[in-house]
Amino acid sequence: MKKTPIQLMLNGVKRQVEIEPNDVLVDVLRxxxxxxxxxxxxxxxxxxxxxxxxxxxxxxxxxxxxxxxDGAEIVTLEGISKHGPTKLQKSFVAHSSxxxxxxxxxxxxxxxxxxxxxxxxxxxEIQEAIAGNLCRCTGYAPIIEAIEDATKK
Ligand code: FES
Ligand code: FES
Numbered sequence: 001m002k003k004t005p006i007q008l009m010l011n012g013v014k015r016q017v018e019i020e021p022n023d024v025l026v027d028v029l030r031x032x033x034x035x036x037x038x039x040x041x042x043x044x045x046x047x048x049x050x051x052x053x054x055x056x057x058x059x060x061x062x063x064x065x066x067x068x069x070d071g072a073e074i075v076t077l078e079g080i081s082k083h084g085p086t087k088l089q090k091s092f093v094a095h096s097s098x099x100x101x102x103x104x105x106x107x108x109x110x111x112x113x114x115x116x117x118x119x120x121x122x123x124x125e126i127q128e129a130i131a132g133n134l135c136r137c138t139g140y141a142p143i144i145e146a147i148e149d150a151t152k153k
Contacts (some may be wrong), residue, residue, distance in 0.1 A: 001020045001021065001022075002020075002021070003018040003019065003020055004018065004019055004020075004021065004067065005017070005018050005019075006018075006019055006066065006067060006069065006070035006071075007070065007071060008069050008070065008071065008072050008073070008074055009072070009073040009074065010029075010033060010035065010074050010076075010079075011035070011074070011075055011076060011078055011079030011082060012079060012082070015033060017032050017033055017066075018032075019032070019066040019067065021065075021067065022065070023065070023066040023067075024061070024062055024063070024064065024065060024066060025052070025054075025059075025061040025062075025064040025065070025066050025068070025069050025074075026038050026040055026050040026052075026061035026062045026064075027040075027066075028066040028069075029052070029061060029074070029076065035076050035078055037076050037077035037078055037105040038050045038051065038052050038061050038076055038077075038105060038106070039102055039105060039106070040062060041102070041103075041134070042062075043062050044062065044063075045060050045062060045063045046134070047103075047106075047133070047134045048060065048103070048106040048107070048110065048132045048133035048134060049102060049103055049105070049106045049133075049134075050062040050106065051105070051106035051109045051110055051133065052074055052075065052076050052109065053073075053074065053075035053076075053079075053109060053113070054069060054072055054073075054074055055072050055073055056073070057113070058109055058110055058113045060132075076105070076109075077104075077105040077108055077109060080108070080109070080112055086112070087150050088108065088111055088112060088115060088146075088147065088150040089108060090150075091146040091147070091149045091150035092104070092108065092143070092146045094146065094149070095142045095143075095145050095146035095149065096142060097138065097142040097143045097145075097146045098135075098137070098138065098143075099137035099138055100136075100137050102136075103133055103134060103135040103136070103137075106133045107130060107133045107135065107143060110129055110130050110132065110133050111126075111129065111130060111143075111147050111150075113129070114126065114129035114130075114147070115147075115150065115151065119151060120151055121147075121151065123144065123148065126144050126147050126148065127140075127144065130143065130144075130147075
């Protein structure tokens with residue numbers, strides 16, 4: 001299949017990569033650009049493990065064609081913690097919020113987006129913000145508590 005070059009700003013660095021027309025963003029990030037934090041869970045938009053920021057808004061990168069990211073700014077977990085863990089990430093650690101950690105990158109990005117838009121969310125708003133990020137291990141309580149705590153300090 002014919003390959004097409006695309007350019008994107010990935011975690012603050014300009015990158016170029018050749019893609020095929022049906023490549024999805026999560027595969028290109030992981031396999032061609034070496035960014036491993038977006039995980040492939042359901043591969044159909046249900047679980048949120050592949051969440052990344054695309055031009056400042058979170059998207060499920062398993063549902064985005066890589067060609068749609070041509071010229072875009074992409075930020076993954078690696079990008080938001082490039083200068084060390086954020087206050088929110090430290091709060092997740094303090095609350096032992098994750099067990100296997102598979103959901104963590106997507107959860108951190110969804111919570112980060114929430115706090116960017118709404119620095120003092122109530123519990124319902126937190127639940128709503130992470131509703132699209134499935135966690136099979138924790139029952140969500142330590143995740144929600146960590147986000148609440150991060151808004152207080
Ligand atoms: Fe993309 Fe599940 S892998 S939403
Ligand atoms: Fe295992 Fe969330 S910590 S899926």
